[in-house]
Structure formats: C-alpha cells, structure tokens
Amino acid sequence: MLDTYAKLNGTTYCQQACNDCEGACPYGVPISDVLRTRMYATDYQDVExxxxxxxxxxxxxxxxxxxxxxxxxxxxxxxxxxPDLCAPTHRMLA
Ligand code: SF4
Ligand code: SF4
Structure with missing residues (x-):
C-alpha cells in the first residue's frame, strides 16, 4: 500500500527532512517549508x-x-x- 501511495504521490510529495534543495532559491524561498504547508492543504485537506x-x-x-x-x-x-508547486501554493495559501 505504501508503494502504491508513493507511486501516486511521488512527483508531488516533498520529503522535507532531506532538504537537499536548501539554498537553491536566490530569493530565499524556503522551499521545503512551502511544500510542507502545501501538504497540509492538499494531502491533509486542512486548508485553514x-x-x-x-x-x-x-x-x-x-x-x-x-x-x-x-x-x-x-x-x-x-x-x-x-517551480510548478511553489507558485500555486502561494496562490492557494496567501
Ligand atoms: S523539494 Fe527539497 S526537501 Fe522536498 S524532497 Fe525535494 S529536495 Fe527534498
Ligand atoms: S520558482 Fe520560487 S523557489 Fe524556485 S527559484 Fe524561483 S522564486 Fe525561488
């Protein structure tokens, strides 16, 4: 079941703990934190x-x-x- 979930969500699910993308954004966007908040909305369905x-x-x-x-x-x-995840996250949660 976990393998199935991983296949379904593997292209959108951020494993925040890895943080390999830290420092990639020249504007200082905390990518893993942004994607964590996205997860609350899209995976946990808790937009508020x-x-x-x-x-x-x-x-x-x-x-x-x-x-x-x-x-x-x-x-x-x-x-x-x-890039395809962060901008929509801002539009959804700002
Ligand atoms: S977006 Fe960053 S923190 Fe998330 S899985 Fe990719 S490298 Fe790791
Ligand atoms: S898309 Fe967002 S996170 Fe990526 S480099 Fe541009 S401003 Fe930074």
Missing amino acids: FAKDEYALLDVNASACLSCSGDPCRDACTHGLAI
Missing part, C-alpha cells in the same frame, strides 16, 4: 491550518509568481517540479 502555517513563514513563495523557475527547477533530488 495550511494558511495559518503559511502565514508564519518568514519568507513566503510570492517571488515564485514572477520567477522563471530556472534556479530551482532541478534542485529536488527526488524529482519534484519545485
């Missing part, structure tokens, strides 16, 4: 909690709205398309 947690971030993903995404595009060692 996700918004509360997103509001606590010192730096949010607003920069992603006008960024090409090139700096972080290949930064995830688990194959997540970071």
Whole structure:
C-alpha cells in the first residue's frame, strides 16, 4: 500500500527532512517549508491550518509568481517540479 501511495504521490510529495534543495532559491524561498504547508492543504485537506502555517513563514513563495523557475527547477533530488508547486501554493495559501 505504501508503494502504491508513493507511486501516486511521488512527483508531488516533498520529503522535507532531506532538504537537499536548501539554498537553491536566490530569493530565499524556503522551499521545503512551502511544500510542507502545501501538504497540509492538499494531502491533509486542512486548508485553514495550511494558511495559518503559511502565514508564519518568514519568507513566503510570492517571488515564485514572477520567477522563471530556472534556479530551482532541478534542485529536488527526488524529482519534484519545485517551480510548478511553489507558485500555486502561494496562490492557494496567501
Ligand atoms: S529536495 Fe525535494 S524532497 Fe527534498 S526537501 Fe527539497 S523539494 Fe522536498
Ligand atoms: S520558482 Fe524561483 S522564486 Fe520560487 S523557489 Fe524556485 S527559484 Fe525561488
């Protein structure tokens, strides 16, 4: 069952503990924290909690709205398309 879940969510699920993408964003977006708040909304279906947690971030993903995404595009060692996830997260939770 876990393998099935991993296959279904492997391209969107951020394993925050790895943090291999740290420092990839020149604008200081804390990618793993942003994706953690996304997980609260999309996986846990708790949008209000996700918004509360997103509001606590010192730096949010607003920069992603006008960024090409090139700096972080290949930064995830688990194959997540970071630019495609962070900007929508900001739109959803800001
Ligand atoms: S490298 Fe990928 S899986 Fe790891 S924290 Fe960053 S986005 Fe998440
Ligand atoms: S899309 Fe741009 S602003 Fe957003 S995390 Fe990636 S490099 Fe940073």
